[in-house]
Amino acid sequence: MSDMSDIPQNTVVRDPNENEFLQAVSDVMSSVRPVLDQTPEYRHHGVVERLVEPERIITFRVPWMDDMGQVKVNRGFRVEMNSAIGPYKGGLRFHPSVNQSILKFLAFEHVFKNALTTLPLGGGAGGTDFEPKGKSDAEIMRFCQSFMAELFRHIGASTDVPEGDIGVGAREIGYLFGMYRKLNNQFSGVLTGKGLGWGGSLIRPEAAGFGCVYFAAQMLATRNDTLKGKTCLVSGAGNVAQATCRKLIEMGAKILTLSDSSGHIFDEQGIDAQKLDFVKRLKNIRRGRISEYVDEYPDAVYTPATPDQDENPLWRHRAQCIFPCATQNEIGKQDAYHLINNNVKLVCEGASMPCTTEAQEIFIDKGLLYAPSKAANAGGVAVSGLELTQNSIRLSWLGEEVDSRLKIIMKSIHDTCLSAAETYGHPRNYLVGANISGFVKVADAMIDQGVI
Template sequence: MQTIMEKIKARDPEQKEFHQAVAEVVETVRPALDAHPEYRHQKVLERLVEPERIIMFRVPWMDDRGEPQVNRGFRIEMNSAIGPYKGGLRFHPSVNLSILKFLAFEQTFKNALTSLPLGGGKGGADFDPKGKTDNEVMRFCQSFMTELYRHIGPDTDVPAGDIGVGAREIGFLFGMYKRLRNEFTGVLTGKSLNWGGSLIRPEATGYGCVHFAAEMLAVGGDALAGKTCLVSGSGNVAQYTVEKLIDRGARVVTLSDSSGHICDEAGIDAQKLAFVMRLKNVQRGRIQEYADAYPGTVFTPVDPTRSSNPLWEHAADCAFPCATENEINGEDARHLVAGGVRLVVEGANMPTTPEGIDHFLDAGVLYAPGKAANAGGVAVSGLEMAQNSMRLHWPREEVEGRLQMIMKNIHKNCLAAAERYGSPGNYLVGANVAGFIKVVDAMLDQGLV
């Protein structure tokens, strides 16, 4: 194991996020490797950590002032042992190979956990949609797709949205793909409802996260009703996590964005959440405006000199990190435990550092990693693909019923894998081992490819 990590770090020394994601899996799947000597003999780990394909390209586009701009585009096609590559596109200045490789690696196991026939991939660009006009975003998306279209297709690679890529961007990308290929296929998920999208897709990651949390609590005879919850972020995942928590009777007191966080001790109700959705989805405003609209709410701006996030210092029962990677470090984890949090469910991808995870597990906190807890988004993307293939449109009740069943099955499979491999109740081990075994068994069935 140590040799594998040393090779990865020597080959790509700057890719720290990717190293972190791989190390977490490598450390937790050791019991599965011990139980299956053929895995080591066939070098499945060495094969898993290398993407099947990395695509990099320039994206030239014209801004509204008539000045040419150039960004860098990526698509990481990580693993197709189970099905076509599936994973989102992220438009954000932080996008680089390390972040996209970690996301694609995580996506491979996440997709395997859904039991749907989906491989793992991820992509995006170092383009920032914030502050851009609709026409600038459209021109960028069209230029981006003029290269990406060569590498994707409904049976090859099916991208979706991620940070910075919502319904607007998916529409622009799909329109250009359709024009270039002269075909209307389910090549992108997260489409608008009136041209091939699925009901529940925008809500799926947040809803699935809360369904998973409810299953975790139900094992001990508990429920979300009456629980005080901390939620980070204020985008799609955070919004629908809050919505489903409200439905289940929980009290949510925080939300955040890159400028800071709000704490509303009265609780964010349906009316306040509707304000947040208008603010972030339509007006593209800042979360501080919530505090201006609702007296009694405290807004705390980001302090770049602090090593911890004050959002995680509020007393609560449950925490749902739904913003971005590594937003909870060891110090944050200690604050959460000291504040009474006994359940942490990840709505974002890898939002907790290794030190933070270790502290949660040592403190006996119920901890659900993102590859299990936030799999609802890709699960409904898979359902959208199925509807597109059949030219059908399922009603809301059917899609949400299927989503809830998928999250129940992921929860059950994580617990079963953790029990079988000597770590009962450890969702981190369970998720990694269950996803790992499904992927590598498929790889071995297909030979040395």
């Protein structure tokens, strides 16, 4: 756990067991301390105390019927954290681990991530402890319809615009949007990540991964270097990991690993475009496990997950660039030391907060190029914002145009982070730069709008 001295005491008292949320708050507040010291107005207006308290949390039951006719009940959430600069924007996560702490951390991160995109978007997050894995399409449809039967009351194109996260892909977004459209009798841009034939945007499924690689390329460019020829470790095997791999391959890098909750594969020959196509079919269509990769490519090695250990064997492999794209806190202190000992040069976060506070501190202390998720994986929400724009004007942009806008946005985020870090005495510290830039933008908007 981070040093909690930077967190408002009321938050620690009210939410003592929300470890992920307290970690996220501490990571931001420790970075913005110099801003608060130099700008007393932020303290006078209670900006921090208001920022860490969600504007609204909706909790609801989700009853649904499985294929055997048995009624099941899950718990649904939507955390609407802050709307000072625009409608709430953030993912829906379907996973057994979902709880209020995780969703508050995700919503809190989205407040600053979305502020960095240059688009007028607030921060939110939601989801449920439902497990899509192993469920039939009919069961998932019934669940999504029941989930939306309550959520629809609280969202809208100008109010709260959810998108996909872990466990929520194109299939789930389709079922959710269909139910929303039926209940509201209107076609609007309320969900992003929609199908291309009904309001979706080209590049949206790949945006977080593409943006992550674009950010990494910008970091390397500050040292007159490129991704070409670099060996890379990528965790995860979902949309973000797949898109990260695709763009890394295009830029001439060599990818050695992918993973899911069952374990990871290591392919010394490198995961090329053909192998990546196999992974896409495996995960997106067959919904299989990453262990099946070695059945298709026997030269690769599969290592089962060891959840009880304090380290992940994936991060023991030697590589130059690291792209954690799986889940929060997947790189801990011991993992960070393994990576440092293997002479890693760059860590670029594709997932939300995949590095613990201890791992972040190690990377920054050792002078690595380290990009926090709120900056590096902002590409997903950026293109979601572009999808909203296309919905509003009833137009669809070409993929090249969306990709071009994404590159511009990621370069802007990179330069903004560097500039803020330099201004406040932490040159090349992207974590401090991202936190300060996002905080100042949201805090100024909150002050302008009064104490609400």
